Amino acid sequence: MRAWERPEIVSVPGESGAPWLHDTKTNSLVLAQPNDAARLYVCGITPYDATHLGHANTYLAFDTLQRVWLDAGLSVHYAQNITDVDDPLLERATATGVDWRDLAESQIELFRNDMVALNILPPSDFIAVTEVIDEVARAVAKLQGAGLAYTVPTDDAVAGANGQVAADVYFDIAAAEASTDWTLGDESNLDRATMLQLFAERGGDPDRLGKRDVLDPLLWRAARAGEPAWESPVGAGRPGWHIECSVIALMELGTDFTVQGGGSDLIFPHHDMSAGHAEALSAHPLAGVYSHTGMVAYQGEKMSKSLGNLVLVSGLLAQSVDPRAIRLALLARHYRTDWEWTTALLEEAVERLARWSTAFGTTALATRTVLAGHTTVSAASLVQDLRTALRHDLDTPEAISILDAAVETVSVIDEPELLNRAISALLGVAL
Known part of the structure; x- marks a missing residue:
């Protein structure tokens, strides 16, 4: 097939x-x-x-x-x-x-x-x-x-x-x-x-x-x-x-x-x-x-077919929800945990996608420069942190936290393209 x-x-x-x-x-x-x-x-x-x-x-x-x-x-x-x-x-x-x-x-x-x-x-x-x-x-x-x-x-x-x-x-x-x-x-x-x-x-x-x-x-x-x-x-x-x-x-x-x-x-x-x-x-x-x-x-x-309380991926896509946001909403919970889907989780993921796109997206990478007073952070170090988190029982919530923290700082990534590639390859989110 x-x-x-x-x-x-x-x-x-x-x-x-x-x-x-x-x-x-x-x-x-x-x-x-x-x-x-x-x-x-x-x-x-x-x-x-x-x-x-x-x-x-x-x-x-x-x-x-x-x-x-x-x-x-x-x-x-x-x-x-x-x-x-x-x-x-x-x-x-x-x-x-x-x-x-x-x-x-x-x-x-x-x-x-x-x-x-x-x-x-x-x-x-x-x-x-x-x-x-x-x-x-x-x-x-x-x-x-x-x-x-x-x-x-x-x-x-x-x-x-x-x-x-x-x-x-x-x-x-x-x-x-x-x-x-x-x-x-x-x-x-x-x-x-x-x-x-x-x-x-x-x-x-x-x-x-x-x-x-x-x-x-x-x-x-x-x-x-x-x-x-x-x-x-x-x-x-x-x-x-x-x-x-x-x-x-x-x-x-x-x-x-x-x-x-x-x-x-x-x-x-x-x-x-x-x-x-x-x-x-x-x-x-x-x-x-x-x-x-x-x-x-x-x-x-x-969520089960027998109960009929289903949220369908196709239904969210029909509402023009960005599939990357759906992916981030799911990645924000550890794969082994039981959890409940809410619209608030999706809204949080939509906001996260916007923040990450601004900080790490391809458009942002073309315009970012090191400004006076800003600390330069090693992209290689962040990528290694992502790898460590994911190698430990696929800890995607920790990986997301690492990137959220990087967004919150006023630091500048020394190799932003490297971090962008890692987010795409490891988390499957193209920014």
């Missing part, structure tokens, strides 16, 4: 290094230093109600991670999926009377346009689930053959082309734990009671009769009337949620890749189960670091 146009990343003189990143699995800061290329997987959207600021917050965080890696001289291989066939998408399509494929296509294009506006680096591999149906089905068959998956009969499945009525296929957690180094909860560090609650809230089916463990996740959903389905070695049907990311990540990045990223609402069950599927398929861990962004709230509640 086509991603979107890649923005230019200017080079910045000086030395940097790989970042320290919070790892959810160990609840500690670890050095995200790859041996070769930095390999990153970030879970993509289910294409409806795109792109709200919760989405934007996540993709901006991992855009910042890529920029830090690139600044350190590392190459980056970034993969992202699109869940373009799933229950929520099908339900929305039915409710609105739109073909699910048309809904997905329109929302994916909207997402691309929003990412371009926000100056987000695109993935190297942008993969829709419908592009890898065969690969997912073969992975499910492999798990079945290894005794790590089992079928559960269903009364409402429909026959495939060969007349065989398929059954739903589930991942056997206990069998996987017995035959691999993976254990349920390795990535999330949650107790079973919390897992049960989240599993029910986030797409799981703990009440499904016939499952060996109520937490066993769906790998393959047998064909139902009125739903899209594909013929496969495991019967007619379509992929479950978690297995799609396992298969795409292994296909594009291989095992033990550098960072698995996404919103904190994906920690369990999605990332826990994806890691289990991948290790069962490959006999290797999925990723070295599990990194998660905080949730963005609006009007007192977490």
